[in-house]
Amino acid sequence: METSDTIVLLLYFAVLIVVGIIGSRKSKSSEDYVLAGRRLGVFMNLGCLSAVIIGGASTLGTTSLGYQYGISGIWLVVMIGLGIMALGIFVVKKISGYKVLTISELLGKRYNNQTRLISAVVTAIYTLLITVTQIIGMGAIINVLLDWNLTFSMLLGGGIVLFYTILGGMWSVTVTDIIQFVVMTIGLFFIMLPMSLAKAGGFDHLLAELPDSYFSFTNIGVDQIFQYFLLYFFGLIVSQDIWQRVFTAKNTKTARISTASAGLYSIAYALAAAVIGMCALLVLPDLTNTQNTFASMAIAILPSGMLGIILASVCSALMSTASGGLIASATLISNDIIKEYFFPNIKDKQFITLSRITTLGLGLISIIFALWIQDILVALDVAYAILSGAIFVPLLAGLFWKKATAKGSFYSIIVSTIVILVGFAIDGLSATSPIIYGIVASVITMVSMSLLDKKTSVPVIKKGV
Known part of the structure; x- marks a missing residue:
């Protein structure tokens, strides 16, 4: 990369820092800071x-998978x-109107405080691991494109995210998200995709040169697709x-339109990133580390100055997801554990201070975990496996099954988490089976404990309470 590219990136980082300072002035209440x-x-x-949903794994991971497997x-x-x-x-219509900040708070109202506590711990671990994956991605992309030290690159990217998230909370995260959404959309759809296709000779040339398997939607393997599901x-x-972003919407209609539109955007983003990876196979057929496919392709096809914009767009995807995971984890810890058990009568401004201290920690x-793990897809798989296996069943049962009880919810989270962790220890971190075992264990525990529990008439929570 040229000096101009580095300047573009540093200017972009400076804008995010300024936004963090501005956001701190808008966060005048705990609801401002959190939602x-x-x-x-x-x-x-x-x-x-x-x-928040399009992060490092979505951009770097999908491009890498496109390089290896094609459109699948x-x-x-x-x-x-x-x-x-x-x-x-x-789900949105079911949860709209509840005056809660977190999933765990909703589970606490549906079941009891023990369920709220254990779900907060599990979900906080997941959201923290999401932040870890994005810091790993930031370090990798800056390291490849700028040739800066990997450790320094992680510290720089993670430090900027931490700075603006601490200062302004969700207001800073929201404004930076909008900037990052625009930048990453322009970078992927209007720069990288057309220039990758042009460098590879067009889509017709892809059809002619790549194996037929690269245009099969199942080439990656049905078992892998099922694991992603x-x-x-x-x-x-x-x-x-994601819930925390949904709660920022001004009403239910807004939230439902936004979630549907974000889903369609994600599918279009996936197609674009996979095609870029397929183009990279023709342009750079001898890549040894496919995790660097996106960065290597950017270096190969983009002129000076434009490369800096692409680097900023990738960092946008990474930083927005990192800040979302960080503030979500901090909200769970501060709202559902520290406030609930140690400072139940804490004042509003004191809660903002508590949230900032928690966010810092x-x-x-x-950042420390990112320096230790350094594998973005492994960290992401572990994060989602814990969340899907442990929280999905008790949450859905709480919303849709009136016979679900607090005891069933509490033990289903504990049992499924243990099953998942043991499964990973036995079968390896890339295995699908621990997630299946965890969900099955969660369903069996939830249903059996709820039906055996004499307290089957758990009242459904009232909106606004």
């Missing part, structure tokens, strides 16, 4: 949702898109960072 005042319209809510590399992000659409169709479709429906932990 941006619950008053976002369709465009703002769509931008936030799209920015879309399934990771397609399942994310279908998951958020299902959230909008089946278990991880991302279920995971998106019960994801705190979790941000530092996520």
Whole structure:
């Protein structure tokens, strides 16, 4: 990269820092800090949702999968898109109107405080791992394109996200999300995709030169597609960072339109990223590390100056998801654990301070974990496996099954989490079976404990309570 590209990236980082400072002035209440005042319209809510679900794995991972498997590399992000659409169709109306900040708070009202606590812990681990994956991605992309030290690159990207998230909370995250949504859309759809196709000789040349398997939607393997379904479709429906964005919408109609639109955007994004990966196979047939497909392709086809815009667009996708995971994790810890058990009478401004301190601590932990793990897809799979296996069943049972009890919910989360972790220890972190075992264990525990429990008449929570 040329000096001009580095300047473009640094200017972009400076804009995000300024936005963080401005956002801090808008966060005058805890609802402002955590949910941006619950008053976002369709465009703002769509931008936030799209920015948070399209992260490092979506961009770098799908391009890498496109390089390896062709058009079937879309399934990771397609399942994310279908998951958020299902959230909008089946769940948003159910949860709209509840005066809660987190999934765990809703589960606490439906069941009891023990369920709220254990679900907060599990979900906070997931959201923290989401932040870790994005910091890994930022480090990798900056390292490849700027040739900066990998550790320094992670510290820089993670540090900027931590800075603006601490200062302005969801207001800063919302404004930076909109900027990042616009930048990553321009970068992928209007720069990388057309220039990749041009460099590869056009789509007709792809059809002629690539194996027929690269145009099969099942080339990646039905088992892999099923794993993505278990991880991302279920995971998106019960994801705190997504719910927190949904709660920022000004009404139910806005939230449903935004979730549906974000799902369609995700599917289009997946197709574009996979095609870029397929083009890269013709342009760069000898890549040894396919995780660097996107960055290597950008270096190969883009002129000076434009490369800096693409780097900013990738960092946009990574940073928006990182900040979403970070503030979600901090909200769970501060609202559902610290406030609930240690400072139940905390004042509003004190809660903002508590949230900032919690965000700082979790941000530092996520940077340390990113430096340790350094594999974006492995970290993402573990995060979604824990969430899908442990939280999905008790949440859906709580919303749709009146006989679900607190005891059934509490033990289903504990049993399924243990089953998933043991499954990963035995079968490996890339295995599908632990997720299946976890969901099955969760269903069996939830149903059996609820039916055996004498307290079967758990009242359905009232909206606004």
